[in-house]
Each structure stands twice: as C-alpha cells, then as structure tokens.
Amino acid sequence: MQNSFTEENYLKIIHALSGREGVEVSTNALAESTSTRAASVTDMLRKLADKGLIHYKKYQGVTLTESGEKVAIKVIRKHRLWEVFLVEKLGFGWDEVHDIAEELEHIPSEVLVEKLDTYLGHPKFDPHGDPIPDAKGNLTEPDYLILTDVHVGEKVLMMGVLDHAPSFLQHLDRSGITLGAVIEVKEINEYDKSASVQINGGPTLFISLEVSKNLLVQRR
Amino acid sequence: MQNSFTEENYLKIIHALSGREGVEVSTNALAESTSTRAASVTDMLRKLADKGLIHYKKYQGVTLTESGEKVAIKVIRKHRLWEVFLVEKLGFGWDEVHDIAEELEHIPSEVLVEKLDTYLGHPKFDPHGDPIPDAKGNLTEPDYLILTDVHVGEKVLMMGVLDHAPSFLQHLDRSGITLGAVIEVKEINEYDKSASVQINGGPTLFISLEVSKNLLVQRR
DNA sequence: ATATATTTTTAGGTTAGTCTAAATTTTTTA
DNA sequence: TAAAAAATTTAGACTAACCTAAAAATATAT
Ligand SMILES: [Mn+2]
Ligand SMILES: [Mn+2]
Ligand SMILES: [Mn+2]
Ligand SMILES: [Mn+2]
Numbered sequence: 284m285q286n287s288f289t290e291e292n293y294l295k296i297i298h299a300l301s302g303r304e305g306v307e308v309s310t311n312a313l314a315e316s317t318s319t320r321a322a323s324v325t326d327m328l329r330k331l332a333d334k335g336l337i338h339y340k341k342y343q344g345v346t347l348t349e350s351g352e353k354v355a356i357k358v359i360r361k362h363r364l365w366e367v368f369l370v371e372k373l374g375f376g377w378d379e380v381h382d383i384a385e386e387l388e389h390i391p392s393e394v395l396v397e398k399l400d401t402y403l404g405h406p407k408f409d410p411h412g413d414p415i416p417d418a419k420g421n422l423t424e425p426d427y428l429i430l431t432d433v434h435v436g437e438k439v440l441m442m443g444v445l446d447h448a449p450s451f452l453q454h455l456d457r458s459g460i461t462l463g464a465v466i467e468v469k470e471i472n473e474y475d476k477s478a479s480v481q482i483n484g485g486p487t488l489f490i491s492l493e494v495s496k497n498l499l500v501q502r503r
Numbered sequence: 504m505q506n507s508f509t510e511e512n513y514l515k516i517i518h519a520l521s522g523r524e525g526v527e528v529s530t531n532a533l534a535e536s537t538s539t540r541a542a543s544v545t546d547m548l549r550k551l552a553d554k555g556l557i558h559y560k561k562y563q564g565v566t567l568t569e570s571g572e573k574v575a576i577k578v579i580r581k582h583r584l585w586e587v588f589l590v591e592k593l594g595f596g597w598d599e600v601h602d603i604a605e606e607l608e609h610i611p612s613e614v615l616v617e618k619l620d621t622y623l624g625h626p627k628f629d630p631h632g633d634p635i636p637d638a639k640g641n642l643t644e645p646d647y648l649i650l651t652d653v654h655v656g657e658k659v660l661m662m663g664v665l666d667h668a669p670s671f672l673q674h675l676d677r678s679g680i681t682l683g684a685v686i687e688v689k690e691i692n693e694y695d696k697s698a699s700v701q702i703n704g705g706p707t708l709f710i711s712l713e714v715s716k717n718l719l720v721q722r723r
Numbered sequence: 724a725t726a727t728a729t730t731t732t733t734a735g736g737t738t739a740g741t742c743t744a745a746a747t748t749t750t751t752t753a
Numbered sequence: 754t755a756a757a758a759a760a761t762t763t764a765g766a767c768t769a770a771c772c773t774a775a776a777a778a779t780a781t782a783t
Contacts, residue, residue, distance in 0.1 A: 289740065310761055323741050325762055330739090342748060342761060372592075373618040386610045392603050398593040509770065530731055543771050545732055550769090562731060562778060 286336075288389045291358050292317065293327055294336060295388075297347055298355035303424060307344030353420055357396075360416040362388035363409035364399050370410040371403065377410040378452035411452075412443025412462055412499060427499035430466070431476070431492065438467045443499035451497060458488055466500060506556075508609045511578050512537065513547055514556060515608075517567055518575035523644060527564030573640055577616075580636040582608035583629035584619050590630040591623065597630040598672035631672075632663025632682055632719060647719035650686065651696070651712070658687045663719035671717060678708055686720060 286294070296316045300308040310328070314321045332339035336351035347355060365387040369380040397418060400406075408414055416422035427442050441464040444451065455461070459482050469487060470479040476492040506514070516536045520528040530548070534541045552559035556571035567575060585607040589600040617638060620626075628634055636642035647662050661684040664671065675681070679702050689707060690699040696712040 287739080311759090319740085320742065321761060322743080322763080326740075369615075373615070373622055375618065379614075383610070383612050383615055386612075387607075390603070390606045392606075394599075395589075395593070395603055398595065402593055507769080531729090539770085540772065541731060542733080542773080546770075 378449040430498040439500035650718040659720035
C-alpha cells in the first residue's frame, strides 16, 4: 500500500521532532508542526500505528518504527535533492526553494529520484547545508557547532542553518554569509551576546544572538 | 481559490476530448477517461460548473469556459515541459515519462514553470511531438497528416504519435521510427492496409494499419 | 409514434482528513 | 496528595471524491 501525501508529511515531521536520539514526539507538537488540531493528529497517529509506521501508546507520544523511518528518510532525500536541482539547475535562491520542494518530495517514482541524483552528481548536502540521505537510506547528520559555541578569536566555516525561513536566509544573503564562508569571531558583547564577525577576511559586521543561534559552523 | 489535482485532471481531459472545434464532451466519455463512474463525473461537473470552469447543461455534455481552458492549457504546458526535462536532462525514454509527468503537472509554482522552460531552452514540442503552449497560454496544434493519408511513393517526416502507450512507443523504438525520421511509403497492401515503409533511406519494414493510424507525419 | 435501449442524473453511502466540543488522562502546583 | 491545569483522546460532524442502485431523460429502433 502506498502512503498518502499527508502520511508522508507526518512521518517526516515526526522524524524531525524526534531528533537523533529518537525521543517521543507529543501530539501537540505535531499539531503545531502540521498546522492542524490535536484531535486530527490523534486520528492520524492511530492510522500510522495501524500501518506499522510508528510506535504509539495513547497519551505517551510517538516514535518512528524502522519502516516509518525508512519512509521518512526517502521523503527527506527527495526534498533535498529537489532543492539542489532548483538552486543549481534552475537558478532559484536558497530562500525560495523550500515550499516547492515540499510538493516535489511527494512525487513517487524511485527511478526518478535516482536519475535526479545522478544528474546532480550525487550531492551530499542540500542548499541549506542539510545532509542528503543516500539511496540506501543512510543519513548521517554531521555534528556541527552552533555559532554561539564559538569563542572570540576563532575562525570557523559556515556549514548550514537551523532556521530555514526565507526572511532569515535573505538576511544572511544581505550580510554576505553564505555556505562555506569563513567566519571569524572578533568580539562578543556580554550584555546581549550579539557578536562582531569578519566574513571571508573582508567586511566585519554585527550579528544578533538570534542570528548566531541559527548558524551551523565547523572548526577548520 | 486553487484547483485541486482532480479538478485539473478533469479540465485537461475535457480539453483533450473536446478537440480543436470545442465539441461537447459526454459524461460517459469522461467516466472512461478518468477511470471513474458516470455518477462521480456528474458530481464533479456540477462543481466545475459552479466554479465557472465549464459550460454544463444537464444531459447536454460539457465544454470548457475561457477560464477553464486557461487552467487546462497551463496543466498541459507543465506536463509537456516536465516530459522534455525527463527525456532531455534525466535520460528517460519517451515511453517512460508520461506517468511521472502526470504527477509533476500539478506542482503549482508559476515561477517554477517559467524557470524550467528557460532551462530547457523554450522547447516548442514535447518528446512525443506534442506542441508546448507558451507562457501566455497560446497553443497551436500543427496540422499533421496521419500516415494512412500518405500515398505510395511519398516521403514524409515523422512528427508525432497519437497513441502514447509505452507499448506502442517501444514498438516504434524497435522499428527505428523516431521523431524526425524520414518515412518513405513503398507499398500499401489493399487487403489489410498494412504498409511497407523505408526509414531514413535505410531498412524497409512492414507496419500494420494499427501503427499507421497512430503516426503523425508531415510532407517535406 | 411507441417501445426499447442507452445515457445521465439523483439518492444514499463510504473513506480520508479535517474540525469543535466534551470527556478523560497525565502533569503540575499548592 | 488532592486540586487545578495542561495534554490528549473521544464523540460527532463536515467536505472532497468516490461508489452502487434506482430514477429520469434522451436517443434509437420498430
Ligand atoms: Mn526545505
Ligand atoms: Mn533544505
Ligand atoms: Mn504525456
Ligand atoms: Mn507527451
């Protein structure tokens, strides 16, 4: 039996909220993320449990089964590959592709995904720095730092974002903070944790804690 | 209000069955094409009529309104552009792309379609020789001949197919009959209208009336 | 011009996914 | 540890898109 568009979205969201440790996800958290009501979530959870895609005990929250995890990762693979296509081939900005990929990720053909992957040169990361699962379903989250964990004087590489909102990505564009940029932390203000950073050895700019909290970086 | 996946399919099918002259399409014909029952079609027709997308008088068949026509042509544009993408960029065969395009044609973003079109170099025809509507919604069906209308001794260019079934397209592949091939009619058998044709000045082969009826060609 | 056959519509129901309101369970607080 | 608050589930209902069976309209044949 094929999974519906809606079921795939639930699985993907459970995967995201469950995190690497596979913690239980609450009904309310799912209602929030799916923009539905808790009662609707409960209905869907019963269905996903019946299909063997989630572990569900009433009032106890849910986690993905192995089979649910597999489906979720396939959807994530498609989402991220399509985002690469949209940016690399069609020339979209990284702030424009999420909603379109949200639709494309549900196109069912396996062979399509594999041909797309080949066409794109088997990319390992999407335009936001998120890792792309391989064809076998292996997804390894690199362990990046958040910029707030970086000390004054350190130079790090910009590797990804936590917030994917267009407004945030556009803000980064205007600041010249792109994937791969070298960020040197020049100063951190004790008062509000805002920071002064130098980008690619060029201009120095101030960024708020809000921005720092959403930047994934790596020591070199 | 956005049109649903299902509504778009109805409009596209009404467009196809209605033809260039815009003849009325019957409930049964739509039931056949949509693989649903006549009663379901009636339900949908009432809905499409309420939305102003079709002209509908009970028992009298339907035609598209201008606004319905516009929607149908947009869907056709997307379908055919995606087919070009799948064949030209991803390396699918022309016999493999229809079902995938059937899904991709419902992805909503306007800007996506236009960027895709640009990326593909504004193609005028899809892999089956069908014309691609332009961004303004102009769709001009070239008036090709059917191979059955070609006389012995004439040389014509293969321009398209009427049957889009994978089995038919694969049969053409095996026969070396591709878009743009030169077909010279060497002989027509009176008994069953099967024909002997020469492809690109090379091999001569026999084709049945069934095949001839589905080949669109052009005099040079 | 009837009678018969065909087509189409209506009537009444189903399923997926959603909702609000009420009941129940779990968690937190006093 | 009992009361209050919060989270979750249940009950009952809605819409979109489908279905079968029956009724009504149109087309065809005698
Ligand atoms: Mn995304
Ligand atoms: Mn992404
Ligand atoms: Mn097609
Ligand atoms: Mn085509």
